[in-house]
Amino acid sequence: MANTDYSKNELMNFIDQSPLDIEICDVTLRDGEQTPGVAFTRDEKIDLALELDSIGVEVIEAGFPVVSTSEKDIVKEISNLGLDASICCLARSVIDDVDAAIDCDVDIVSIFIAMSDLHLKFKYHKSCADVFSCAMGAIEHAKDHGLKVRFAAEDATRTNIETLKRAFLAAEDYHVDYVSIADTIGILSPATTHYLVSEIKKVVHTPICIHCHNDLGMATANTLVAAEAGAKQLHTTINGIGERAGNASLEELLVALRVQHGIETYDTTKLNSISRKLEEYSGLPTAVNKAVVGKYAFTHESGIHVMAILEEPRTYELFTPEMVGGKRNLVVGKHTGKKALKGIVNDLGYELDNDELCELINKVKNCTEVKKGISRERLEEMIRNVQSH
Ligand SMILES: CC(=O)SCCNC(=O)CCNC(=O)[C@H](O)C(C)(C)COP(=O)(O)OP(=O)(O)OC[C@H]1O[C@@H](n2cnc3c(N)ncnc32)[C@H](O)[C@@H]1OP(=O)(O)O
């Protein structure tokens, strides 16, 4: 049966692409919480973890246990909720951090280290060999305690590529379960993401993770391209929150995976409600034009669009509001046309003849010259007004 929830990008049929082998690791509770001013409560973190699990996210990064005692307690509590998702937490390349992860009963510990010249010189004041040996020590310790390990190269995208390959290969000798390419400062483009993941994949046989930041507004696109180049684990945050300009957004990525690759394993109908919760818990309003979950993602005013939508919404909507738990909203304003207005008026339960409709559209156009947008109540008042003439 033809799919009616969304238009699949048929151009993908012309691209030589094997089916994607991916999983999502949502990092809202860790990198998302690093957004300035954001600190989730225990209840909020648990609620978000439950929601992420119900969407079908495979891995939830629950926090960074050494940050505080309560952070550690919450990570441990989330680990023991019995979720389907695997629970992961962050650790520096420090034995105490790994011990904290072990105490939290997580499935996966993400042990990170930066090996770029800038970070070695200005952050650690150490040689690459020194920090690297700290990382391998921490990995060995975690593995000895039965944890799955992600070895994350922070600032990987400004690290010499040969150094990166050597580090990942050495980590592979310790049987790490994932290696992570972190685009910590968001420098990647789709082309360079594809190149970097492909280069790493030529030599490293451990599943690759991609962790993209949004400094150039390309985090979601880069994450998708990384998956197309063979990355397994894709990092996201709800509403794309995270350090500075944020991370790849969960809702954008899940819908892109569906439209571009037909991946329908995630329950996208929950995306709007999780997004609203995130707004409330973080105190960060989402831009009205944010893809998928923005207030205007399914709001239409232009006459030519609305007249077509009234007949078939797919004319101007890539996917249905229902697919992502949203709602369509047809509004009147400066750009309203007669056919659109007639449809909206009828939907409100009114019938106007042609003269009344012409009078109403003139009123709408005049009114929006001075005041942007017309509320539903105001519109109904205007309809009754033209009817009474
Ligand atoms: C790219 C990322 O997102 S990385 C994660 C960023 N997240 C955070 O920073 C979480 C919030 N941070 C915190 O609460 C604190 O910084 C803590 C608890 C992590 C550490 O606190 P403190 O003990 O007070 O250390 P402080 O923050 O002053 O310095 C960090 C230390 O960790 C070291 N460090 C940083 N990253 C790493 C690493 N990957 N591996 C080993 N050591 C590291 C630094 O070099 C510094 O060491 P130094 O004390 O010998 O100079």
Ligand SMILES: O=C(O)CCC(=O)C(=O)O
């Ligand atoms: O790659 C990872 O798993 C995490 C690294 C990270 O948070 C970053 O560098 O921004």
